[in-house]
Amino acid sequence: MLEIEIKVKVADLRPIRDRILAKGASLLCEGTEYDAYYNSPMRDFSKTDEALRLRRADDCALLTYKGAKIGSGSYKAREELNIRVESIETMDAILEKIGFKKTAAVQKFRESYRVGRATVTLDQVEGLGTFAEIEAAGELSQQEAEREIERIAEEYGIEGERLTLSYLELLLLKQR
Amino acid sequence: MLEIEIKVKVADLRPIRDRILAKGASLLCEGTEYDAYYNSPMRDFSKTDEALRLRRADDCALLTYKGAKIGSGSYKAREELNIRVESIETMDAILEKIGFKKTAAVQKFRESYRVGRATVTLDQVEGLGTFAEIEAAGELSQQEAEREIERIAEEYGIEGERLTLSYLELLLLKQR
Numbered sequence: 001m002l003e004i005e006i007k008v009k010v011a012d013l014r015p016i017r018d019r020i021l022a023k024g025a026s027l028l029c030e031g032t033e034y035d036a037y038y039n040s041p042m043r044d045f046s047k048t049d050e051a052l053r054l055r056r057a058d059d060c061a062l063l064t065y066k067g068a069k070i071g072s073g074s075y076k077a078r079e080e081l082n083i084r085v086e087s088i089e090t091m092d093a094i095l096e097k098i099g100f101k102k103t104a105a106v107q108k109f110r111e112s113y114r115v116g117r118a119t120v121t122l123d124q125v126e127g128l129g130t131f132a133e134i135e136a137a138g139e140l141s142q143q144e145a146e147r148e149i150e151r152i153a154e155e156y157g158i159e160g161e162r163l164t165l166s167y168l169e170l171l172l173l174k175q176r
Numbered sequence: 177m178l179e180i181e182i183k184v185k186v187a188d189l190r191p192i193r194d195r196i197l198a199k200g201a202s203l204l205c206e207g208t209e210y211d212a213y214y215n216s217p218m219r220d221f222s223k224t225d226e227a228l229r230l231r232r233a234d235d236c237a238l239l240t241y242k243g244a245k246i247g248s249g250s251y252k253a254r255e256e257l258n259i260r261v262e263s264i265e266t267m268d269a270i271l272e273k274i275g276f277k278k279t280a281a282v283q284k285f286r287e288s289y290r291v292g293r294a295t296v297t298l299d300q301v302e303g304l305g306t307f308a309e310i311e312a313a314g315e316l317s318q319q320e321a322e323r324e325i326e327r328i329a330e331e332y333g334i335e336g337e338r339l340t341l342s343y344l345e346l347l348l349l350k351q352r
Contacts, residue, residue: 040275041217041218042218042275063270065269065270065274083261083262085239085259086260086261087259094228094241097243098228098241099219
């Protein structure tokens with residue numbers, strides 16, 4: 001699956017949330033997500049632009065591989081493989097055993113809304129601030145996806161600096 | 177969790193199965209298991225005596241890491257980490273992406289019975305023949321485990337050559 005999205009640094013999530021709710025969009029989910037990132041023993045994922053992430057959200061544990069970003073401009077597209085796993089602790093132990101090292105952690109409070117043919121996500125990221133993401137539905141072509149993202153960005157006032165770096169990369173940059 | 181077990185090459189599973197059923201032991205599960213083994217890009221698991229296995233059994237997908245055998249004599253003990261995962265296909269794709277190569281496959285028809293404080297497993301392994309395994313319950317001490325295994329081996333006639341090699345190793349040896 002190719003994920004096409006924009007990420008915008010915003011000063012305040014409230015006006016965006018108000019507009020989304022005023023239009024009657026539905027809250028898909030909200031909650032705290034705790035993400036641990038692992039680096040490979042054979043190639044540095046921060047150089048190959050890959051990511052291996054283990055996410056804890058509510059009762060759910062999710063393992064995700066992300067391929068290198070292939071986006072152009074302010075859009076970001078990358079291959080993503082997601083799988084639910086039974087236990088964070090056991091998956092973490094297996095990853096350590098096969099040589100993967102936990103390198104960073106990102107914690108955020110996330111709200112997701114279904115808006116048009118996309119998902120809008122409002123994130124409060126520990127140590128980084130507030131962000132809005134618009135991710136087009138997977139079944140759209142790239143052109144349809146970009147058009148839908150622009151339409152939503154304008155309609156809901158999701159404007160500001162567009163970032164193609166991940167939260168992990170932003171945190172690592174900040175720590176330098 | 178440390179797994180303490182013996183594996184015995186047997187000519188015929190029927191007399192063992194008959195004795196187990198005559199004692200009223202309960203069938204835990206039976207079915208075909210398809211195991212794929214992966215090797216690490218950084219160290220050869222066949223040399224370090226580790227294993228990373230993805231098992232398909234019925235509707236269930238199970239990822240397992242096994243540490244090096246630390247058994248002595250005819251017993252086999254090794255660290256084992258098991259986790260259910262949502263999908264064989266996605267887990268396989270993630271393993272390939274992070275550099276692990278599928279090196280071998282083992283298919284068998286397995287029946288498992290709860291017998292005393294152990295699990296007795298009767299396996300028909302494609303290309304290898306028939307085997308009975310006795311695995312002591314995880315909560316037993318090593319001494320208790322070995323005693324319980326010997327008691328069951330004698331009571332149920334699970335006698336013959338004891339092997340500490342895994343089916344994977346036996347298959348690889350055969351292919352040489």
